[in-house]
Amino acid sequence: MRPSPPRCVGRRHLKVEVVRHCLLIGNSRWHWAEYQADEWQFCHSVPNPLKLQTLEAPLLAWAAVGPIPAGVALDPNRRLGLGDVPLTRMPVWLGIDRALAAWGALRRAHTSGMSSSGLLVADAGTVLSLTRVTAAGDFAGGQLVPGLRLQLRAMEQGTQGLIDPGIGSVSAEPFPFATAEAMRRGSLQALLGTLLEAQREAALPLWLCGGDASVLQEALSQRGLDVVHHPNLVLEGMVDVHDRISRAPSL
Ligand SMILES: Nc1ncnc2c1ncn2[C@@H]1O[C@H](COP(=O)(O)OP(=O)(O)OP(=O)(O)O)[C@@H](O)[C@H]1O
Numbered sequence: 001m002r003p004s005p006p007r008c009v010g011r012r013h014l015k016v017e018v019v020r021h022c023l024l025i026g027n028s029r030w031h032w033a034e035y036q037a038d039e040w041q042f043c044h045s046v047p048n049p050l051k052l053q054t055l056e057a058p059l060l061a062w063a064a065v066g067p068i069p070a071g072v073a074l075d076p077n078r079r080l081g082l083g084d085v086p087l088t089r090m091p092v093w094l095g096i097d098r099a100l101a102a103w104g105a106l107r108r109a110h111t112s113g114m115s116s117s118g119l120l121v122a123d124a125g126t127v128l129s130l131t132r133v134t135a136a137g138d139f140a141g142g143q144l145v146p147g148l149r150l151q152l153r154a155m156e157q158g159t160q161g162l163i164d165p166g167i168g169s170v171s172a173e174p175f176p177f178a179t180a181e182a183m184r185r186g187s188l189q190a191l192l193g194t195l196l197e198a199q200r201e202a203a204l205p206l207w208l209c210g211g212d213a214s215v216l217q218e219a220l221s222q223r224g225l226d227v228v229h230h231p232n233l234v235l236e237g238m239v240d241v242h243d244r245i246s247r248a249p250s251l
């Protein structure tokens with residue numbers, strides 16, 4: 001997708017290409033797609049309203065599941081909603097990040113000839129969302145479970161004796177002695193169990209994205225389950241949806 005032709009400034013051969021952005025406001029972090037030098041790159045930051053003010057050009061598109069800080073001016077005409085995502089049978093309450101991840105995966109599957117059946121898409125973010133889609137693009141339900149970091153935080157908040165050890169490497173020991181290690185191992189096991197069981201029940205290829213995807217992919221592969229790992233499915237889906245909208249003839 002090429003968002004706009006490069007702007008020519010001054011002499012005929014001097015081209016200045018404006019960097020363009022899409023933004024997904026997540027529950028904890030902000031996720032950016034950046035178009036520069038003919039390619040899209042993806043990065044993740046803490047919520048960063050200041051960056052919005054310093055962009056060279058207005059956002060191409062944005063969406064949000066997390067809070068939009070007061071005073072942040074985002075163009076409502078550039079906001080993507082469920083109606084923009086070419087999936088069917090989506091309930092109105094579905095999170096836009098789930099729809100975009102599912103669309104990103106389905107699109108990739110079509111392109112690579114992997115779409116004979118449906119897909120199970122896991123977005124391992126603040127909440128790990130599982131979203132099932134049919135090969136025809138129908139939303140077909142899912143599951144939601146607290147993500148790794150949220151589980152650790154919840155254990156501190158809900159108890160007297162536990163302290164959130166923060167994200168860090170998870171020990172290979174299945175039954176660690178140390179509390180912090182036991183919390184991390186237990187939280188990872190909860191996600192692995194959810195994914196293994198869901199994949200078994202759905203009998204569909206499992207696609208994985210989100211902040212905890214790489215640690216999960218490695219652990220799943222050790223347990224004999226190969227997943228399709230593309231960390232930025234949500235942003236890829238968003239860029240594609242924006243591309244379709246901007247190419248569509250206006251009425
Ligand atoms: N620098 C980081 N800051 C926060 N979380 C991180 C970081 N690096 C990896 N993670 C992991 O990423 C997970 C959060 O995933 P991600 O950033 O994709 O989602 P999010 O923006 O927090 O939420 P959403 O799912 O709404 O997009 C956490 O469980 C955490 O373990």
Ligand SMILES: CC(C)(CO)[C@@H](O)C(=O)NCCC(=O)O
Nearest residue numbers: 065093094095096097098127129
């Ligand atoms: C499930 C989350 C929190 C995942 O980010 C988000 O997609 C959301 O707020 N969804 C709304 C409820 C739903 O998707 O069923």
